[in-house]
Amino acid sequence: GNSVTQMEGPVTLSEEAFLTINCTYTATGYPSLFWYVQYPGEGLQLLLKATKADDKGSNKGFEATYRKETTSFHLEKGSVQVSDSAVYFCALKIGNQFYFGTGTSLTVIP
Amino acid sequence: DAGVIQSPRHEVTEMGQEVTLRCKPISGHNSLFWYRQTMMRGLELLIYFNNNVPIDDSGMPEDRFSAKMPNASFSTLKIQPSEPRDSAVYFCASSFVEWSNQPQHFGDGTRLSIL
Numbered sequence: 020g021n022s023v024t025q026m027e028g029p030v031t032l033s034e035e036a037f038l039t040i041n042c043t044y045t046a047t048g049y050p051s052l053f054w055y056v057q058y059p060g061e062g063l064q065l066l067l068k069a070t071k072a073d074d075k076g077s078n079k080g081f082e083a084t085y086r087k088e089t090t091s092f093h094l095e096k097g098s099v100q101v102s103d104s105a106v107y108f109c110a111l112k113i114g115n116q117f118y119f120g121t122g123t124s125l126t127v128i129p
Numbered sequence: 130d131a132g133v134i135q136s137p138r139h140e141v142t143e144m145g146q147e148v149t150l151r152c153k154p155i156s157g158h159n160s161l162f163w164y165r166q167t168m169m170r171g172l173e174l175l176i177y178f179n180n181n182v183p184i185d186d187s188g189m190p191e192d193r194f195s196a197k198m199p200n201a202s203f204s205t206l207k208i209q210p211s212e213p214r215d216s217a218v219y220f221c222a223s224s225f226v227e228w229s230n231q232p233q234h235f236g237d238g239t240r241l242s243i244l
Contacts, residue, residue, distance in 0.1 A: 051229050051230055051232075053232050055232075055235075061237055061238075062133075062220055062235035062236050062237045062238050063172075063220070063222075063233075063235040064235070065232045065233075065234070068230065068232055070229060070230040108172070110232075110233075112226075112229065112231075112232070114226075115160065115179060115184075115226040115227070116177075116185075117162070117174075117224075117233055119172050121171050121172075122171060122172065
């Protein structure tokens with residue numbers, strides 16, 4: 020079947036630290052991959068996407084590379100800010116279906 | 130461009146009352162999704178429409194929940210009768226699913242509290 024597995028949270032980092040949130044997937048075909056961010060009291064917003072192997076999605080200093088050999092799409096940022104505190108969701112799309120991970124809560128402290 | 134619009138943003142009502150949540154998808158999108166989010170269960174897909182037709186309603190918790198999409202620009206999720214355990218944030222999302230690179234776009238949600 021199709022599924023997404025994210026690292027368990029919560030994650031707490033100091034400002035300017037390096038961030039990695041792991042995401043691995045299982046898919047029966049060739050999925051597109053997405054990262055969403057959810058700020059408190061808001062809906063999920065698309066952060067970045069990659070639609071084929073070796074694609075790198077990037078936005079707002081965040082990056083993720085579609086790794087077919089390891090079925091992974093890890094989210095990274097070199098220097099986090101307090102404003103990055105949110106819940107991050109990894110998702111895949113295959114056919115007409117979307118599958119979301121359970122979300123990883125990130126808190127950045129000054 | 131207008132995003133996905135949900136109403137109301139907040140709803141507080143008493144147990145046993147009927148609740149109707151509304152969603153206007155992004156114009157041109159052909160698929161609409163209803164989700165429920167709670168601390169305990171996270172984000173759950175309730176139902177998914179494609180071209181106004183329900184495709185997968187396996188996530189609808191029970192017969193008290195029903196969803197309709199009478200046209201491409203409007204959908205409702207109804208709970209009747211409501212119960213305290215239905216308290217959650219309900220999200221609507223839309224997409225054009227035939228394009229593989231098209232993500233879902235989410236509304237801001239309806240925060241529902243059943244007393």
